[in-house]
Amino acid sequence: MTALVRFHLSGYVRSLRVVQPLLAIFLLASVMLPNAPVGPDRATTLKLAVGGYGDVAAFLFPIWAWTARSVLDTEPDGQRELGALAVGRRTAMASGLLAAYLVNLGLGALTLTVPVLQGISAGAGWGALPPAVVLHLAVAVPATLVGAWAGRAVLPSTAVSILVLLGGCVVLLILSMGPLAWLSVPMIGWLRAAHDGPDALTAALPGLVAHIAAWSAVAGAGYAWVRRFRP
Amino acid sequence: MRLNSVGYRYQRRAGWVLRDVTLTLAPDRITEVTGPNGAGKSTLLRLLAGILRPRLGELTDRPARVGYAPERFPADQPFTVRGYLSHMARMRGAPDARIDLWAERLRFGELLDLPLRELSKGSAHKVGLAQAILGDPELLVLDEPFAGLDAGTRADLPALLTGLRSGGTMIVVSDHQRDLRTLPDVDRLQVAGGTVTRAPGAHDERSATRTGNGEGPVAEQAIIEVVVPAHQAATVLAKLRADGYAAREPRT
Numbered sequence: 001m002t003a004l005v006r007f008h009l010s011g012y013v014r015s016l017r018v019v020q021p022l023l024a025i026f027l028l029a030s031v032m033l034p035n036a037p038v039g040p041d042r043a044t045t046l047k048l049a050v051g052g053y054g055d056v057a058a059f060l061f062p063i064w065a066w067t068a069r070s071v072l073d074t075e076p077d078g079q080r081e082l083g084a085l086a087v088g089r090r091t092a093m094a095s096g097l098l099a100a101y102l103v104n105l106g107l108g109a110l111t112l113t114v115p116v117l118q119g120i121s122a123g124a125g126w127g128a129l130p131p132a133v134v135l136h137l138a139v140a141v142p143a144t145l146v147g148a149w150a151g152r153a154v155l156p157s158t159a160v161s162i163l164v165l166l167g168g169c170v171v172l173l174i175l176s177m178g179p180l181a182w183l184s185v186p187m188i189g190w191l192r193a194a195h196d197g198p199d200a201l202t203a204a205l206p207g208l209v210a211h212i213a214a215w216s217a218v219a220g221a222g223y224a225w226v227r228r229f230r231p
Numbered sequence: 232m233r234l235n236s237v238g239y240r241y242q243r244r245a246g247w248v249l250r251d252v253t254l255t256l257a258p259d260r261i262t263e264v265t266g267p268n269g270a271g272k273s274t275l276l277r278l279l280a281g282i283l284r285p286r287l288g289e290l291t292d293r294p295a296r297v298g299y300a301p302e303r304f305p306a307d308q309p310f311t312v313r314g315y316l317s318h319m320a321r322m323r324g325a326p327d328a329r330i331d332l333w334a335e336r337l338r339f340g341e342l343l344d345l346p347l348r349e350l351s352k353g354s355a356h357k358v359g360l361a362q363a364i365l366g367d368p369e370l371l372v373l374d375e376p377f378a379g380l381d382a383g384t385r386a387d388l389p390a391l392l393t394g395l396r397s398g399g400t401m402i403v404v405s406d407h408q409r410d411l412r413t414l415p416d417v418d419r420l421q422v423a424g425g426t427v428t429r430a431p432g433a434h435d436e437r438s439a440t441r442t443g444n445g446e447g448p449v450a451e452q453a454i455i456e457v458v459v460p461a462h463q464a465a466t467v468l469a470k471l472r473a474d475g476y477a478a479r480e481p482r483t
Contacts, residue, residue, distance in 0.1 A: 003321035010318070014309035078305035081282045082362065085299050086322035089281075231282045 001095050004087050008099035011074045018103070021067040025111045028059055036118040046128055047197040049119035053132035054194025054201070056111055057139045058187055060104075062169040064140055067107060068100035068147025069165060080153060081231050093227055097148055097220075104140045112136065128198040131205050135190055138212045142185045145219040146172070153230050154223070186211045232256045232279070232294070232370070232401065238287030239274055248274045250287070252427045254420070256403065258294075261396050261414065264405040265430065266422035272405040273302060273374050275422055279403055280372040294401065296323075298368030302375045302405075304359030306347045312358055313343040316365065323366030333361040336391060336454075338384050353379040364395070371395060371402045377410040389414050390477070394454035 012018055037048030075083070084092040116129060148154070150165035175184035186208055193204035238250040248271045256262055256279070266272050277283045278290065280299040308315060316330045334340040337357045342350065350358065356379045363371060371392075377385055389411055392402055404411060411417055419430035459467045464480060471478035 003318065007318040007322065010314075011309055016309075076305035076307055078301050078303065079308060081277075081301070082299065082305075082319070083322065085280060085282065085297050086319060086366065229284060229286075231277075 001087060001091050001098070004083055004092060004095035005099045005102070007083065008071060008074070008096060009102065012071045012099070012103060015074050017070050017074055020070065021063055021103075021107050022110075024063050024066075025060075025107055028056075028063070029111060029114045036122045037115075038122045042123055042125075043197075045119075045122050046125070047195070049115065049122065050128045050132065050198045050201055051195040052115045052119070053112070053128065053135065054191045056115055057132075057135050057194075058191055060108055060111055060136070061139060061143045061172075061185070061187065062166070063107065064104040064143030065147040065150070065165055065169055067104055068097075068144040069150045069161065070147075071100040071103050072096050072148060072151040072153065077152065084231060089231070090224075093224065097144060100147060101140060101144045104144055105137070108136045108140055128201075131198065131201045132194075134205060134209065135194070135201070138209045139185070139190070141216045142212055142219060145216055145223060148223055149219070154226055182211070185215055232258075232290070232292045234278075234285075234288065234290050236288035237278065237285040237290060239271075239278055239283060239285055247425055249278070249422075249427065250425050252288070254427060254429070256401060257418070258401050259396060259399055260416070260418055261392060261402045261404065261411065262418040262420060263411050264403060264420045264422060265407070265409070270422045271425065272422045275420075275427060276372050276374050276403060276405055280370070294369030296366060296369045298363035298366055298371045300356075300359045300363040300373045300376060302378065304355045306350055306355040306358070308347050311344055311346055312339070312350070315347055315358065316343075316362060319362040320365055325366050329365045330361070333365050336387070337361055338381070338387075353381060356380060357384065368400060371400050373402070373404045375405055375407055377406060377408055385410065390454060397453045 037045055037052055039045040039048050080092070080096075083095075086092075087095065112132070116132075119128065120126070146168050147165065150161045150168065152158075152161065155161040155164060172184045173187055175181060176187040176189065181188065189204065189211070190201075190208050193201045193208065233255045234252050237252040238247055240247045252275070264272050264275060274283065276299075278285060279293075280297050281290075281293055282299065310318070312334075313330060316334075317327055320327055320330060330343070331340065334343055337360055339354055339357045339361075342354055347355065347358065356376075360373065360376055363373065376388060380388065392404070392411075393414065396402055421428050421430040457467065468478050468480060
């Protein structure tokens with residue numbers, strides 16, 4: 001599995017496709033995060049900083065999905081078949097997802113650098129960082145799976161793929177606002193918790209992570225099932 | 232390896248490409264798959280390799296290590312030839328030394344540092360063959376391996392395949408141009424009309440297939456490597472050639 005993950009990562013970087021999400025997160029950092037979270041007291045500053053971390057996770061979701069699709073689609077269809085023969089079909093599928101997830105974690109770490117440094121310099125301290133990191137580690141999983149569902153292995157048509165990717169992200173956001181939020185990734189849930197402060201986020205985190213894990217398990221199982229006849 | 236009533240279609244509502252295919256492939260054999268364009272040869276090969284799963288029936292006893300060379304190697308990848316083959320060797324747990332070995336045997340050693348995207352069709356095809364072979368496969372499936380190859384490699388390939396068979400590899404080859412027709416002991420499958428039938432094997436044709444000098448059937452061929460002191464290389468080569476063997480020095 002390690003060899004195929006390295007192959008995916010190497011191909012993705014060498015193809016320069018990695019530049020696309022890098023530009024997107026630099027744009028995100030420059031547009032959305034220019035101001036440090038400064039409140040009248042340390043508690044407010046901390047609350048603003050944690051809210052910012054939640055926003056970053058939400059903004060990263062579509063970028064992560066797009067990136068995952070891009071990582072998986074870097075290799076031609078014929079090469080995907082050769083990789084599956086070399087390491088086994090299931091291992092090959094898992095390797096692609098893992099490579100996409102690792103790229104997304106790298107992008108997430110890069111994106112979080114700006115708000116974290118801003119928070120630290122504004123006196124928010126490091127205390128809010130662990131729940132934010134856990135949140136990002138969790139949110140990157142369903143985002144990666146959304147990208148995988150839009151990949152060429154499942155949707156050969158580029159137009160349909162882009163439509164599914166963008167439409168899927170929007171539908172997930174809309175669903176998470178209403179009574180059918182349990183069907184979606186809990187975007188609004190983590191945004192509310194993060195904007196309520198570090199204690200609220202820490203308290204909500206187990207439930208959010210469980211919800212994300214359940215959603216990811218269903219999405220991942222569906223993806224594996226669909227890929228049975230799509231080498 | 233056995234196919235029991237195997238059927239395959241690409242889409243649920245599409246027509247069957249292959250249906251009710253039942254056959255057994257013997258180990259240590261070369262099987263040549265022939266048939267007209269669009270008959271389903273590549274589909275059969277992809278089923279045998281394990282790339283496609285039968286929609287109907289089952290395929291049993293497929294060897295664990297399978298090498299597959301597609302008809303069109305996917306050369307649009309951001310690697311050099313050596314970089315690509317190194318990745319493939321690692322995936323298959325094969326040592327990097329095999330890259331040079333097979334590059335030499337398939338006559339593309341001088342291309343190892345070129346980007347895949349700059350290769351000609353024939354050279355890319357050789358890389359496809361090399362990645363299939365370098366993992367020491369128990370089952371080797373080659374889709375039109377002779378297509379686009381230069382004359383030298385084309386001439387070498389039957390002997391190379393025979394050598395692999397002697398080492399215990401089961402080989403299945405689609406061969407539109409019948410480059411394997413002179414090899415003895417080749418099983419033949421004919422794909423047509425959605426079915427697969429056994430064609431007369433080489434042993435059936437042997438009486439009609441003679442070597443160039445008409446002395447008799449073509450003998451089974453194998454590749455061996457001989458290590459000699461450098462100063463004796465030319466002498467040994469000359470002796471082998473004098474004895475009627477095809478011998479050549481590895482290119483440096």
